[in-house]
Amino acid sequence: MVVSRLIAKLQRYEGWFGVAAGLLIMVGLYMGLVTSSPDYYQGEVVRIMYIHVPAAQSAMFAYTVLFGGSLWYLWKRDPVVDNVSHAAAGIGIFFTLIALITGSIWAKPTWNTWWTWDPRLISFAIMLLILVGYLMLRTFLEDKEKEATYAAILAIVGFIDLPIIHFSVEWWRTLHQPLSISTRGVAIARDMLIPLLLMSIGFYLLFAYMLMVRTQMLYLQHLLEAKRGRMLSKVHL
Amino acid sequence: MKWFYIRWGGVLIIAAIIGVLGIQRYYRDVTAISPDRLLHDQPTQTVRVLGRVEAGSIVKEGEGGPVAFQLSGQGATVSVRYLGEASENLRDLKTLVMVGKWNPTTHIFEAEKTSLMPNYGFVTAAYLISLLPMGIFLFNMERKVALLYILIKEEKVYQPEEPLENR
Amino acid sequence: MKTGKKTAIIISILIVLGGIGYLVFGNFGKNLIYFVTPSEVVAFAPEQYGKKVRVAGLVVKESLKVVPNTLRLTFDLTDGAEKIPVAFEGVPPDLFKEGQGAVVEGFWDADRTFHSHMIMAKHSEDYMPIEMKKAGGALPKKDFFKTLKVE
Incomplete structure (x- = not known):
């Protein structure tokens, strides 16, 4: 009964994550949109950073969870772990889209273009496509175990894109600015760093909360399907 | 389900309050009018005028002194005399x-x-494009x-060891 | 599995794979060199004249000149080693100014001028309030010329 205990735990603790995420994001939004100063060079548009960066970080974190979950699934073959990876992919795609769209809105007034074929942008778009492929794969196959295995392999192979996204701005010539927080130090003034950190932590917590809710959703759906006799094979009760 | 709707009702109310405060702030602090509206309305109070600096129109009256130039937008052009401290934002195109006042005698x-x-x-x-879909x-x-x-x-598929919270 | 569903699966897998392939092999390969630098432009062979390229550099201070009452302007772009003159027509982006990074799209011609209709501003990774900048504040950022990766 490990599984039902996990679900009961998720139920009990998810609220804390939700509330903490909500509070941090609210304070972060207030500081980011109202009290922090405009940037010396970009002016007010710099405020888009407070949502763009956390969304991109959470998207990459979601992919990392997907990667870890996929490895674990291939090793232990635990269907609930597969539900966790599947949930992480669904949320990851959402954050990836937010990062791409807010980035595009930021790019127009700063760079003067909505989109350009810059290595950072391309590698991020590839992550979106990998996630789309992953979710498509999850709807196709009749054999749920095979489906989970193929999906896990795809997720593991696609993980190679993550270091490319992160270091693209350091390795190649890009229009996108280099990393602000790196071995060089922190190149963001404190006034702007605080709302950014609050939003980042808030988004990580929000991701954790969403992951808990979505894992339950997928698990319950599978449970229901199993009960209704469509796929009895792999759900342990 | 009752708690679920109460919780989301709360979220909606908070979002609405933040939205109203934001709109109020926007109208108080950051709206700007075009040169065309300025010429038409000729307001007497301090206003914010948004326009583009005409190429080659900047004339400096001595170092650090007032700067005169043409600001255009929406098909109209106004002469501006800028008395504030030197700003590197003030450049062609x-x-x-x-931010300032219209002088009706000198135009x-x-x-x-x-x-x-x-x-x-x-x-x-x-923010709207990210937060609204996120809520939905x-x-x-x-x-x-x-x-x-x-x-x-x-x-009756699932009999939990501990009773599930009433959702 | 029904044939219709199977076809749908194959088509959508092909679309995703095609998309990734297009990005990886088409654009990524080409855009690993997202822009060239003024030093490389100066060394262009005549057959590269008139071909569309992107050049990145720093807009040289006090080189920006506008033609009054037109949308034409000229300025110099440098990568620290070489300097090229750029002739631009259009409204420059809001963040375009002297002493800042810019990526210009256009072509290099036999008149040894870069002709462009499109400027993108390349901003650096430091963020600070205006007051801090005025007070001479500086944050640890990568040297702009290093971000161009001049070889």
């Missing part, structure tokens, strides 16, 4: 906001402050989970 807009173009449109768009996504997901729990209880 730059779109910016000048010159006397500005004491510049401000960058209020890109609040972009900022607002970015989360709402749908939570609703689905709550409904699934009810469905599963009814079908």
